[in-house]
Amino acid sequence: MLKLKLPYPPTINHYWRHVGQRVLISKKGREYRADVSGYLHRKGVQPLEGPLSVDIELHMPDRRRRDIDNVLKAMLDALQWGGAFLDDNQIVRLAIEKIVAEKKAPPKRRTKAEIAAGVQRTADKPKGQAIVWIAEVDVERHAHANRICLQCHQSFESKGPTHRICRDCKHKQSKMPPSVVEAGSGKRRNGVPM
Numbered sequence: 001m002l003k004l005k006l007p008y009p010p011t012i013n014h015y016w017r018h019v020g021q022r023v024l025i026s027k028k029g030r031e032y033r034a035d036v037s038g039y040l041h042r043k044g045v046q047p048l049e050g051p052l053s054v055d056i057e058l059h060m061p062d063r064r065r066r067d068i069d070n071v072l073k074a075m076l077d078a079l080q081w082g083g084a085f086l087d088d089n090q091i092v093r094l095a096i097e098k099i100v101a102e103k104k105a106p107p108k109r110r111t112k113a114e115i116a117a118g119v120q121r122t123a124d125k126p127k128g129q130a131i132v133w134i135a136e137v138d139v140e141r142h143a144h145a146n147r148i149c150l151q152c153h154q155s156f157e158s159k160g161p162t163h164r165i166c167r168d169c170k171h172k173q174s175k176m177p178p179s180v181v182e183a184g185s186g187k188r189r190n191g192v193p194m
């Protein structure tokens with residue numbers, strides 16, 4: 001598993017540039033890619049192989065409204081280019097969570113003693129960052145993952161891609177009055193009720 005702390009990625013509009021028919025990576029995009037690649041190199045990261053699961057915590061640089069989807073492509077492209085994996089088509093699961101910056105507290109005043117001691121106030125300029133976990137997954141054996149329940153739309157620990165109803169909803173279903181159960185989930189064979 002890899003845990004990476006990346007700078008806040010440029011949006012898709014700032015990463016690529018369309019020049020006539022061609023699509024080029026912008027200066028901002030190249031800088032970001034170089035940052036990510038340098039960081040991976042310093043960490044001695046070797047490209048992960050096989051199916052991967054990627055979890056991203058996206059820490060907003062400030063409280064401006066932002067979409068999280070339009071930074072994904074740049075981030076994944078930079079990770080591939082920097083050698084975190086061979087190809088982003090290896091990714092079989094992808095989760096991204098937006099972490100909104102806390103409202104900034106007013107700067108603390110230094111005490112007289114601190115001023116006398118020459119303590120400087122740290123200028124904490126918000127920068128934003130993306131924390132990325134990349135894990136190799138054995139798709140066959142580790143189908144377990146959080147998925148959205150098709151009934152209550154809550155995230156639950158699912159046993160595989162076809163397990164889409166959470167335990168609570170299953171339980172509720174089984175407790176429904178018999179008439180409802182019969183009407184809703186009567187067994188069928190070749191489409192014909194049995």
Ligand SMILES: [Zn+2]
Pocket residue numbers: 149150151152153154165166167168169170
């Ligand atoms: Zn449910």
